[in-house]
Amino acid sequence: MNKKLSRNQTFLLITVPVLALFFCFNTLPLIKGLMYSFTNFKGFGSYDWVGMRNYADLFTDARVGKSYLFTFKFALVATILTNVIALLLALGLNGKIRAKSALRGVYFVPRILGGLVVGYIFGYIFTYILPAITGGSSMLSNTGTAWIAIVIVAAWQSIAQTTLIYISGLQTVPEDVYEAGAIDGATGWKSFKELTFPLIIPFFSINMVLSMKDFLMVFDQIMALTKGGPAQSTESISYLIYNNGMGGGQFGFQSANAVIFFIVIVAISVFQLNFTGKKEEQL
Amino acid sequence: MKKRFFATALVAAMLIGTVLSASGCSSESSDGKTHITMLQYKPEAVKAFEKMEAEFNATHDDIVLKIESPNDAMTVLKTRFIKEDAPDIIGIGGDVNFSNFLDADMLMDISDFEGLSLIKQAYLDIDKNLEFVPMDGVYAVPYVANAAGVLYNREMFQDNGWEIPTTWQEFMDLCEEIKASGQQPLYFGFKDVWTCLAPWNALACDLAPADVCRQVNKGETKFIDEYPEVAEKMLELLDHAQNDPFAYNYNDACTAFANGESAMYCIGSYAVPQIQSVNPDMDIDSFVMPGCDNEKDNILNSGVDLQFCVTNECKNKEAAYEVLSFLLEDSTIQTYLDDQNAVPCKDTEFKLSPALDGMLDYINEGRVVDYQDHYYPAEMSVDAQIQTFLLDGNVEKFLNKFDTDWVRYNRDIIRKVQEYEEKGGNE
Amino acid sequence: MKQKNKVAATTNWPLTILLILGCVTVIFPLYMAIVIAFKKPSEMTNDIGGALSLPKSFSLENFAEAMRVTDFWHSLGYSVLITVATVVLAILLHSLAGYAIGRSMAKSKFYKVSYLYIVSGMFVPFAILMMPLVKQTAQMGVDNWFGVILCYLVFYMPMNVMLYTGYLKNIPIALEEAAFVDGATTWQTYWKVIFPIMGPMHATVAVLTALGTWNDVMTPLVIMSGTGANTLPLAQLTFQTQFGTNYNLAFASYLLALLPILIFYLVCQKQIINGVVNGAVK
Numbered sequence: 001m002n003k004k005l006s007r008n009q010t011f012l013l014i015t016v017p018v019l020a021l022f023f024c025f026n027t028l029p030l031i032k033g034l035m036y037s038f039t040n041f042k043g044f045g046s047y048d049w050v051g052m053r054n055y056a057d058l059f060t061d062a063r064v065g066k067s068y069l070f071t072f073k074f075a076l077v078a079t080i081l082t083n084v085i086a087l088l089l090a091l092g093l094n095g096k097i098r099a100k101s102a103l104r105g106v107y108f109v110p111r112i113l114g115g116l117v118v119g120y121i122f123g124y125i126f127t128y129i130l131p132a133i134t135g136g137s138s139m140l141s142n143t144g145t146a147w148i149a150i151v152i153v154a155a156w157q158s159i160a161q162t163t164l165i166y167i168s169g170l171q172t173v174p175e176d177v178y179e180a181g182a183i184d185g186a187t188g189w190k191s192f193k194e195l196t197f198p199l200i201i202p203f204f205s206i207n208m209v210l211s212m213k214d215f216l217m218v219f220d221q222i223m224a225l226t227k228g229g230p231a232q233s234t235e236s237i238s239y240l241i242y243n244n245g246m247g248g249g250q251f252g253f254q255s256a257n258a259v260i261f262f263i264v265i266v267a268i269s270v271f272q273l274n275f276t277g278k279k280e281e282q283l
Numbered sequence: 284m285k286k287r288f289f290a291t292a293l294v295a296a297m298l299i300g301t302v303l304s305a306s307g308c309s310s311e312s313s314d315g316k317t318h319i320t321m322l323q324y325k326p327e328a329v330k331a332f333e334k335m336e337a338e339f340n341a342t343h344d345d346i347v348l349k350i351e352s353p354n355d356a357m358t359v360l361k362t363r364f365i366k367e368d369a370p371d372i373i374g375i376g377g378d379v380n381f382s383n384f385l386d387a388d389m390l391m392d393i394s395d396f397e398g399l400s401l402i403k404q405a406y407l408d409i410d411k412n413l414e415f416v417p418m419d420g421v422y423a424v425p426y427v428a429n430a431a432g433v434l435y436n437r438e439m440f441q442d443n444g445w446e447i448p449t450t451w452q453e454f455m456d457l458c459e460e461i462k463a464s465g466q467q468p469l470y471f472g473f474k475d476v477w478t479c480l481a482p483w484n485a486l487a488c489d490l491a492p493a494d495v496c497r498q499v500n501k502g503e504t505k506f507i508d509e510y511p512e513v514a515e516k517m518l519e520l521l522d523h524a525q526n527d528p529f530a531y532n533y534n535d536a537c538t539a540f541a542n543g544e545s546a547m548y549c550i551g552s553y554a555v556p557q558i559q560s561v562n563p564d565m566d567i568d569s570f571v572m573p574g575c576d577n578e579k580d581n582i583l584n585s586g587v588d589l590q591f592c593v594t595n596e597c598k599n600k601e602a603a604y605e606v607l608s609f610l611l612e613d614s615t616i617q618t619y620l621d622d623q624n625a626v627p628c629k630d631t632e633f634k635l636s637p638a639l640d641g642m643l644d645y646i647n648e649g650r651v652v653d654y655q656d657h658y659y660p661a662e663m664s665v666d667a668q669i670q671t672f673l674l675d676g677n678v679e680k681f682l683n684k685f686d687t688d689w690v691r692y693n694r695d696i697i698r699k700v701q702e703y704e705e706k707g708g709n710e
Numbered sequence: 711m712k713q714k715n716k717v718a719a720t721t722n723w724p725l726t727i728l729l730i731l732g733c734v735t736v737i738f739p740l741y742m743a744i745v746i747a748f749k750k751p752s753e754m755t756n757d758i759g760g761a762l763s764l765p766k767s768f769s770l771e772n773f774a775e776a777m778r779v780t781d782f783w784h785s786l787g788y789s790v791l792i793t794v795a796t797v798v799l800a801i802l803l804h805s806l807a808g809y810a811i812g813r814s815m816a817k818s819k820f821y822k823v824s825y826l827y828i829v830s831g832m833f834v835p836f837a838i839l840m841m842p843l844v845k846q847t848a849q850m851g852v853d854n855w856f857g858v859i860l861c862y863l864v865f866y867m868p869m870n871v872m873l874y875t876g877y878l879k880n881i882p883i884a885l886e887e888a889a890f891v892d893g894a895t896t897w898q899t900y901w902k903v904i905f906p907i908m909g910p911m912h913a914t915v916a917v918l919t920a921l922g923t924w925n926d927v928m929t930p931l932v933i934m935s936g937t938g939a940n941t942l943p944l945a946q947l948t949f950q951t952q953f954g955t956n957y958n959l960a961f962a963s964y965l966l967a968l969l970p971i972l973i974f975y976l977v978c979q980k981q982i983i984n985g986v987v988n989g990a991v992k
Contacts, residue, residue, distance in 0.1 A: 010896040011810040011821075018807040018867075019824055025864035026831045029842035036841070040695055043841060044364035045387020048695075057691075089732075097726040105979050106733045109740075111986065112975050114925035114943050117964045121739045124957065127474070127530055129742065129762070138530030141474060143674065156735070161986055168987045206990055217835065220927070229476055230529050231671035232664065241837040244662040246358060246932075249383050251841060258838035266833045326948065355947050359935040365841060366848030534957065538751070560956065561751045 037256035042249040054256035064257060067235045074147055074154075074236065075215035082155045082162050082211050083204070089159065090166030091192070104167070111160035119224020122153045126225070143233040146226050150234055153221050158214060162207050169203030170196070209272045216265060237261050317346045317602040322363070323374030324356035325589060327556065331622035338618070339609050346602045364389060371597040372606060377425065377587030378657040382413045384592070385422055386696075391593040392420030396604050398611045399424065406587055406628040409653045412494065415696050416703040422592055424607055427616075427625035429588040430569070430642050431485050431551035431654070434558075437566040439466070439546045447570045447641065449578040451516065458523040461546050469520065470545035471528035472536030473673065476666040480656045482520055482549040482572070483669055486513045488584040488652040489574030496658035499689060500700045506689065507682040514678045516574060520549065521673055529674065533557075541565055553588065555624040555638045570641040583645035586654040588625060663692040747772055747962035776963035780945035786970065789942040792855055792930070793923045796862040800870055800919045801912050803863060808874025809900055813883075815875065825875065832868040836928060844932050858933050862923050870915050873989060877911040878904075910988060917985030924971055942967045 005013065037054055041047035058064055093104055110118070126140050126149050139145040173196055181195045197204075219238040222228060228235035228243065235243075241261070245254030323332060329352040336350045351370070353359045357380060363369050369389065375381055384390055393399070399407070399421060406425035411417070439445075443464060448454035458468040472478045487495075491509045498504045521528070525545065534557070540548040541561035548554070555567055571583045591610065593603045609615060616627050617634070624636045626646055635643070645651060659665040668688070672681035690697065748765035750772075776782070807828075814821040847857040881904065889899040930941045946967055949960035975982055 005895060005897070007896040008814075011814050014806050014810040015821065015824060018803065018810075019827070021860070022828055022831065022864055022867055025843065025846075025861055026834060026839065026867075029839040029846060030834055032842035032845075033838040042383060042387060043361055045384070045389055061691075089729075092725055092729050095725050096720055096722040097729060098721050098723075099726070099730075103729050103733070104983070106736055108979075108983055108986075109736055109972075109975070112921060112971050112982070113968055114927075114971075116925075116927055116943060117946060117967055118739070120946075120949075120960070120964060121743050124746070124961075125739060125742060127532075127535065131527075131530065137527035138474075141527055141529030141531075161990065164983060164987050165990045210990060227476070228664075229474065229667060229670060231674050232667045238835065238837055241835070242840075242928075244664075245837065246361065246840070249660060250662040255838060255841075258835055261835055262833060262838060265835070266830070269833060353935065355931065358931065362844045362932050362935045365845050366853060368848055368853075 033255050034259060036252050037259050039252040041252040041255075043246065043251040047252065050252070054253045055260075057253065058256055058260060063232065063235070064240065066232065067237050067240045070147065070234060071216060071218070071236045074151060074218065074234075075212055078151045078154050078158075078215045078218075079208060079211045081151060082158050083207055085155065086159045086162035086207070087166050087204075089163045090170055091196075093163065094167055094170040104164075107163060108160045110157045111164075113157070115157060115220030116224050118157060119153060119221045122149075122156075123225050140226055141230055143231050146230055146234050150218070150221050150225055153225060154215060154218060157221075158211055162211060165203055165207055166200065169200035173199045205272075205275075209269070212272065213265070213269065216268070316344075317599050318349065319346055319372065319597075319599070319602050319606050320349045320351065320370040321372040321374060321591075321606065322351045322353070322356065322360055322370040323589070324352075324360065324376065325374070325623075326352050326356065328352070328589075328619070328623050331619045334618050334622075335610065335615055338615070339606065343605070343609075346605055348606055367596070369594040369596045371594060371599070371603050373592050373594060374426070374589055375592065376657075377410055377413055377423065377590050377653070379413075379659060379661055381410075381423065381590070381592070382415055382658075385413075385418070386415050389594055390422045391595050391597060391600070392422060393424070393593055393604075393607075394421040396421075396424065396607060398604075398608050401611060401629050401631070403628055403630045403649070405649045405651055409587055410590065412497070412653065413657060416699055423587075423590040424592075424611070425587045425628035426589045426591055426610065427587075427619065427623070427627050428585050428651075429551050429553045429625055430583055430585040430639065430646065430651070431481050431549075432569055432572045432584060432642060433485075433547050433549050434540070434552075434554065434567055434569045434638070435547045436540070436543060436545075437568045439543065440568075445546070448573050449581070450573050450576050452576065454573045455519065455523075462523065467525055467545040468523040469525070469547050469549060470531075470536050470539045471521075471524045471549070472531050472533040473528045473670055474530060474532040474535075476664070476670045478533050478536065478550065479669040479673065480654075480666050481551055483513065483517060484654045484656055485549065485572035485584040486516050486574045487655045488582045489572060489580065490516070491655070493652045495655070497700075499686075500693065500697050501704060502697075502701070506685045507679070510682055510685070511678055513574075514672065514681060517669070517673060518676055518678075529670070537561065551584075552624050552626070552636075552639060552642075555636065567638040568641050569638055571645055583642055583651045584654060585626065585646070585651035586657055587628065590628075660692045660696075663688055743961050743965055743968075746957055747965050749958050751956060751958055772958050772962035773966065776959050776966060779948055779959065780942075780963055780966075781940065782942075782945075782966060785940045785942045785945040788855055788930075788939050789924060789970075792858055792862070792941060793920050795859050796866075796923045797916045797920050799859065799863055800866055801915055804867055804870035804915065805874050805905065805908055805912065806900070807867070808871045808878060809904060811871065812875035812878040825871070828871050829868045831864075832872075836865075840928070840932055847933050853933055853935075855930075855934060855939060858930050861929055861933065862919070862926075865929075866919050866922065869989075870919065873911055873915060874908065877908060881907055910984075913981050914985040914988040917982050918989045921971075921982075921986075942970070 038049055038051060039047045040050050040053075089107065093100065093107065097103065123140070127138050131138050139149040177195055177199070178191065181191050217238050218236045219242065222234055222236050222239045226234045228239055237257070238261075241254045241258050244250040245258075332350045332352055336348055339346075339348045357375075360373060360375070364384075375384075402425055406428060407421070410421075410423050410425055435447075440447075443461075443466075445457060445460065446453075448457050461468040487510070490512045492498065495504065495506070495509050499506060525531075525539070531539070533554075536548065536550075537554055537557045538561050539545060541558045548558075549572070552569065558567060559565055571581050573581055575581050591607055593600065593607075597603050611629060613629075613631060613633075616629060619625065620627060620633055620635070624638060626635065626639065627633050639646070656665060665685075668681065668685065672678070745762070745764060748768050750765075753766060811821050811825050811828075815825055843861065844853070847853045847861075850857070852860060885903055885907070886899050889903050894902065925943060927941075927943045927947070930944050931947070934940075934944075946960075946963060949956065949963060
């Protein structure tokens with residue numbers, strides 16, 4: 001390398017290997033996965049091409065349909081719950097309190113813990129501690145309540161980060177906004193609705209996009225808490241793809257499911273980004 | 284400054300890597316010996332296999348045996364197959380995974396292995412039945428079997444003067460009697476869906492034809508005609524369960540049974556070590572699930588829990604056979620039995636766990652039938668379907684869905700079976 | 711300044727107390743884990759008093775056994791190795807990529823497409839890549855910790871490249887031009903000028919990548935299978951085998967698996983919190 005490289009050459013020399021690496025470990029397997037979605041591949045051994053059969057089946061498979069319904073219901077409720085609690089918590093933690101940083105530190109702890117282990121611990125609490133306190137039965141054993149338990153655990157973990165983002169949003173609101181508002185008689189809920197919230201809308205939309213995407217891909221919590229039960233009422237799409245694709249012999253079929261899931265996630269994200277696009281640019 | 288920090292961190296990380304890899308894998312086979320790797324799927328038996336491995340290597344100079352017992356072994360094994368890096372010998376259960384591996388041409392015909400003559404015919408038949416379509420040759424050495432039925436607390440039974448039931452009516456009466464005495468007859472861990480299969484299999488052995496799945500694949504019958512009694516008796520069992528059986532998992536149920544919270548527990552003999560880990564002094568015995576109205580019609584539910592197969596990728600068949608012969612030696616089997624609660628498939632007398640006392644006659648007479656779920660495709664999740672059914676109690680809805688799902692999940696197999704039938708294949 | 715004093719003077723005590731009480735929701739699960747980890751199987755009962763009560767003795771027996779069962783030090787070693795190497799390489803590689811792409815995106819279609827191509831990788835579910843990746847890493851001979859690192863470098867590339875290009879927009883190009891005038895190449899300019907300036911973003915990338923890789927189970931499970939090596943979360947699967955769950959041992963092991971990152975959090979709390987916020991907001 002005697003000759004000096006031009007700026008563009010340097011950039012190209014950086015970008016091409018990176019793209020190659022990315023292609024090799026992302027696009028190539030994706031293409032192979034797409035290919036398998038047209039086969040009855042079990043994951044090993046010999047297989048046959050089955051054309052569009054997997055896709056046709058996908059749309060008539062009650063179990064797949066149920067898992068999509070569950071995943072969306074779960075993601076929607078968890079997103080709303082997480083954001084409401086996180087916003088309240090952020091307002092509190094941003095208030096005139098003592099031990100502010102210590103409290104913030106404690107509330108952030110759930111974010112750093114691994115989802116699987118957290119799920120195991122909560123599983124024990126739902127099975128033994130809660131029924132003993134309430135005198136009822138375990139939430140996890142009832143098809144009507146098991147999904148709520150998963151919402152609780154997923155929210156418990158994700159509230160930490162969401163709160164933090166709201167706090168940083170609230171800190172961008174200058175103090176004099178409130179003072180000006182107070183003169184106009186805006187306090188409490190009114191002050192929040194009319195002054196604070198409009199100012200933190202960009203943070204609100206970020207949180208909505210981030211939590212929605214995470215919740216749609218929910219896996220660890222289900223693996224640890226219910227394994228899709230009771231009565232297959234909590235099978236998320238990711239869980240079904242993993243469980244039947246790797247564990248069962250449905251690799252080809254579940255590849256087709258994954259392809260559809262990929263398209264759905266892209267579609268939702270594009271929609272959300274378009275929806276909030278203008279606000280994002282303000283940042 | 285920053286740069287140096289990064290460089291240091293990276294070097295340190297790579298150093299750990301080298302150290303770990305160096306300690307991780309032993310020196311490669313430049314020693315002129317034959318290396319045989321084996322992967323077995325029972326992590327709870329790892330101690331027994333470590334002993335067996337050491338014993339083998341101490342007595343064989345030319346072959347080095349390495350036994351792996353990873354967690355989540357079936358995933359590991361499948362990924363090894365995908366990688367085309369299969370171990371020489373695999374120790375798996377006689378279940379649908381075996382059928383699938385066989386169907387995908389992963390296993391070697393070992394019909395010329397002499398040790399096969401030492402195995403009880405009943406277990407060889409069970410393995411034969413697991414082939415989707417009958418194949419030429421033998422592909423597995425059944426090693427140990429387990430049995431499922433009802434475990435009971437011998438001390439509680441003696442204290443209360445309860446008797447072992449031999450018919451369904453006696454069983455239900457006993458449950459009532461136990462309940463009337465203020466104690467808990469049964470405990471279930473139905474949160475883990477697979478535990479639903481334990482009583483299901485045991486009842487299905489008594490009440491449905493052993494080859495019902497094969498008959499359905501041939502189009503000769505339907506599950507709705509064969510399974511209603513099994514399903515109804517499952518619901519009857521549920522009446523005698525603890526409060527909210529779907530809240531507790533396998534471990535919880537074992538713990539509760541070990542602590543004397545219930546008199547009986549419908550599960551397989553494989554649960555005994557787990558139960559005794561909670562209460563080492565517990566006196567456990569078992570009896571065959573009395574699903575029929577006549578003692579003579581009851582059959583013990585017993586399947587191959589562990590069998591050894593040689594994979595197609597094994598390069599040294601002779602060495603693999605040497606390992607198999609070693610595993611079949613009486614002393615090796617006893618090592619395994621001392622650690623695990625199992626029934627050997629070898630046709631020799633062994634000292635069995637007292638927890639199998641009540642099943643012994645059936646075992647010796649060969650009155651055994653394989654687990655029905657060994658024929659169910661894993662992705663159909665029959666266990667979860669049974670759980671669903673137990674929660675809503677609708678027999679007809681459950682079995683209709685069973686029939687529809689069966690056709691859907693098995694269509695490639697059904698096609699194969701029917702092609703085979705058309706070609707005039709016969710059993 | 712005056713206002714600050716006023717704020718401190720009028721502490722909202724009810725709110726403070728409410729928030730302190732709220733901490734129970736965070737601490738209670740951890741308390742449960744600790745209590746169970748110290749008990750013996752025979753001390754476990756299915757009722758409330760027994761479940762909540764403190765263990766009879768604080769013996770470290772369960773922990774010692776858990777460390778043996780999970781081969782703790784080896785597993786920890788692999789976790790540290792994979793996380794540290796991934797983080798360091800991610801910072802070096804992704805920042806470079808972010809720089810090259812970010813500085814050329816506006817002018818060149820190639821880079822614009824490259825950017826969208828990489829960022830769109832964010833939406834690919836891991837499930838679809840899993841099985842082909844297993845086969846591929848094995849064929850390439852990297853079905854080990856090194857392959858796991860390569861996979862992580864690709865999985866985190868979309869997010870990190872997006873973060874770096876975003877951050878780069880705030881760094882005026884004039885800074886670089888000054889260096890060019892002195893005769894430095896683009897490469898030299900990057901390391902001398904841009905790389906240090908992106909310090910805050912390095913911290914963010916480090917924190918986000920580290921949290922993700924440290925807690926991940928699936929990738930090492932499928933890629934490292936059969937090498938006999940475990941990461942710390944992977945080792946916890948030992949307690950999920952159908953026929954061998956022992957809550958006390960398992961919880962002792964869970965705590966051991968949580969401990970390193972908790973300690974790390976206590977030490978670098980500020981950086982971690984800032985990192986996570988920047989990652990989401992930038």
